[in-house]
Amino acid sequence: MVEDTQLAESKSIHRQTGKTFYFATRLLPRRVRQATYVLYAFFRVADEVVDDPGDASPEAQRERLAEIREAALGNRETDDPVLSAFSEVREEYGIPDEEVELFIDAMLTDIDKSLGEAFQLTNFVRDVGEDIVDRDRIYLPLETLEAHGADAETLEARRFTDEIGDAVEHEMRRAEGLYREGVTGIKYLPRDCQLPVLTAAVLYADHHRLVRERGYDTVTATPSLGTIRKAALVARTRWHWLWSDDPEAVFETVSGISMNGDRSSAPGPGDPIPMR
Known part of the structure; x- marks a missing residue:
């Protein structure tokens, strides 16, 4: 009672x-x-x-x-x-x-939606120029662009500036916060699903390395992982998984993204900005 x-x-x-x-x-x-x-x-x-x-x-x-x-x-x-x-x-x-x-x-x-959101955000920061050309859309949050002194008009013209690079870096760091959150949930998945999801996280996150190598310029070109690189990442992930079935430890080792850190308090993706 x-x-x-x-x-x-x-x-x-x-x-x-x-x-x-x-x-x-x-x-x-x-x-x-x-x-x-x-x-x-x-x-x-x-x-x-x-x-x-x-x-x-x-x-x-x-x-x-x-x-x-x-x-x-x-x-x-x-x-x-x-x-x-x-x-x-x-x-x-x-x-x-x-x-x-x-x-x-x-x-x-x-x-546990964090990992899916991280994948989506990685796509956004990787495909800035491609989304403008193919979809007439800017998926970087307007609030982030404005906070870093960038503007949609410059992006529409596919001109890269330091300010745009700062905005891309900011969103990429936010994505990495989401990876940290999402990877912690992998161990709650069915055992036979954990490695495939972990491998997907590693592959997506490796695009961040390419973006950094380009100085965050994903406006004038779109970085992509080569077949050999993908195969190597899959093999490394599986190898480390055999020795340590801890998703967080394996992700940090293979992806290079530290599991220590907080999710950035940045605006969400919001609605895409139409070009016209």
């Missing part, structure tokens, strides 16, 4: 974070009203782990979600009033464990 203190905490969270829904919930019959307070608070507690992590690393977020999962399923004791209340409601209303698992898995998926 849900205790008064647990219900009070659930209602407080509901009232503070979902005012409109809270108002409507008060109109529900008592037999479902209290359970609704608890359900809303539980979803909010889990959601905040992903949407408002503060300084928490992706690893810390995953650990917190694992704790929430176990407490919600009644597999571990908790002093969190909302989680305790949810466990009671789950049993009372017969909420299937599978539904709880699916919800927490969805939260984990949100955390």
